[in-house]
Amino acid sequence: MSTLYTDATLDALREPGDELADATVAALFEKGEVGKFNTLMRYVSTVGSPLPDGLPDVAREYLAATSAPPSWVDWAEMEKARLFFIDNNVHISTALSFASMPACYVVPHVAKLLSATHGLKYPSKRMAETGQFTVYLMQPGAFEAGSRFVPAAQKVRLLHASIRHHLRREGLWDTAALGTPICQEDMIGGQMFFSMLVLDSLHRLGIHMSQSGAESYYYAWRVVGAMLGVDQDAVPKTLEEARQFLDLYMIRHMGPSEEGVQLTRQLIDLYEEVVPGTFFDPIVSALIRHLVGDTSADWLGVPRTPWDTVVKAVPHLLGVLETIEDHSPLGAWALDRLGHLTTVLELSSLTRGRVMHYAIPEQLRGEYGVSDALPPHRRWTPPAPAL
Template sequence: MTATDDDTSMDALLHAGDELADATVAALFERGEVGTFNTLMRYVSTAGSPLPDGLPDVARDYLEATRVPPSWVDWGEMERARLFFIDNNVHISTALSFAAMPACYVVPRVARLLSMTHGLSYPSKRMAETGQFTVHLMQPDAFEAGGKFVPAAQKVRLLHASIRHHLRRDDHWDAAELGTPICQQDMIGGQMFFSMLVLDSLHRLGVHMTQEGAEAYYYAWRVVGAMLGVDQDAVPKSLDDARLFLDRYMVANMGPSEEGAHLTRQLIDLYEEVVPGTLFDPLVSALIRYLVGDTCGDWLRVPHTAWDTVVRTVPHLLNVLETIEDRSPLGAWALDRLGHLTTALELSSLTRGRVMHYAIPEQLRKDYGVSDAVPRTRRWTPPPPSVG
């Protein structure tokens, strides 16, 4: 594919949405059925549950069409991804929180959209929803009857469509300049942040990963993307191709913005509130800056702290802990349990103990805001940057 072909493809993705979800949401608004849908869907939280009586027909058709994962899913690979997550859950949570989330704010149009749709002052709702969504994905029964991931994915997909609907209808978005809100290009970019960028961050932190584990984790997010309406013909299939797309996406789109800096400040304040006491508060900024790099850190106005040097020792500490885990079954068990408890505590702190519900906003309001199964061989290293 030539550079011109790449440009044409990226431009097409910038102006494409999600036809199925967009049509469903448009019909719900046209018929005045959004309130009814939201009320009834609060009772649908597990896969296989009977759909409630009175559900609008267009919503019922959508839920039936999206109730199963893609036919191409390799369930062995998904199990490897789940085991990888169990083995690295605290590290993955750290990478999601301190790298993937801030990376979203480095794309000005994404930062603008986020600031318009969930409020600058309350990023905890989106953080809690993201954390809960990821935990649902990595449960053994995620795609089985009784699992919570599929209904969550169905609702998130409609939530994205509702944001597109509002911004287009209310003329709050310059589509000629910015493309479609939550366009295919940004959805794939987000998928890269939560998969490829997370793997990059784990490597930077010194986490031991196998090639098989890294590939399985990336594969799981391809499945997630398919469930969220991402065009799979445009999604990179391998880690090498993912590197090419992520580099191209970031070079074309990243930069400073007031919204990005404001969102980052609110995110830092949120994390500092979760961290007990005040002694370790500067570690939050230092870790974000370390993982996203100084250029992005400057764009996001992440403050320099005395911890900037200290945080560079984290990979050495994690390397020691990972070595213990590699060599000792008891050590592996203890660290896995610690990771599970840490992730649970972080999610509990963000949700305040509540279950997060995904609903279609009727208007945009300011307050809306790998284990023993995979041998530890063939250590994974990220593909090199494709642009220089």
């Protein structure tokens, strides 16, 4: 039976946070053990690693409770999602960078939270963490010994809890007006940005996707949401429900903000540094505008450029490349390798070659005081707008 989302059902999701992670973080701060936890957890980066001596008991209990994926995981679906990612990795990276992150910035209270967590001067850290997290998820054996995904998910969940802790403790957040920081509605909204909105963006770019591939990719992010503390009773189960939730969420919250403009400017500057030379710099702004639309782009201060028209030809170019891929095994291999190398090089430029460590911030920044098996012709098209 399909879930019907209304303002009332989403309002009810603005108060709950993540009970397990919130209790863990509160205990670590109360006992003054955050610094010790962060130091020791730098040595826990793969599944199956022995926990270091001296780890606080509350942290050890949390890590044990969150060490396994949900019992309902369909591993065949996860493998299909991984193949979908391999087939589309460069396009998914483009969508994450130029659609998902700007979508976060066009929700004013989310932009404020992102500013508080990593500062307006360091968007590369957020982008690197997001990119690295996705790459970890889509590796073979992401949940097996030696994998980096599960520890990353455990740490991200505590990072979110720490932001809630700081903003509440310091009285820097109007909970009555804005709800709990990183509440269930916003966590589900974020899940939609990195799943449904990515699929929308691939469609907008003219990427051929099967219904099965799109559903598998979305399913993988449902598993991610469960591991990040998202209430599975509230999360959309199908792409149709996801469309309904995402449309309503954006109508409820999207709008202009100073933080959104500043974060977007930093994002554009970051990627203009990644693109060699200066001739192609405007394509970054043009891609963002193409993927998020003119209204959101104007709210975010995305400049208009002559490339705005050129970018509209991207789907045609990608269609030519996909024709080569579909009809030439060698061409398919070359394009897949190019996609892999592009993703790795982009991630390397953001991380400066380092592994990103997720840690609980002891204070907030000063500004706030604290390949698919189905035939390619069976294409997926996004569910129609819900509203």
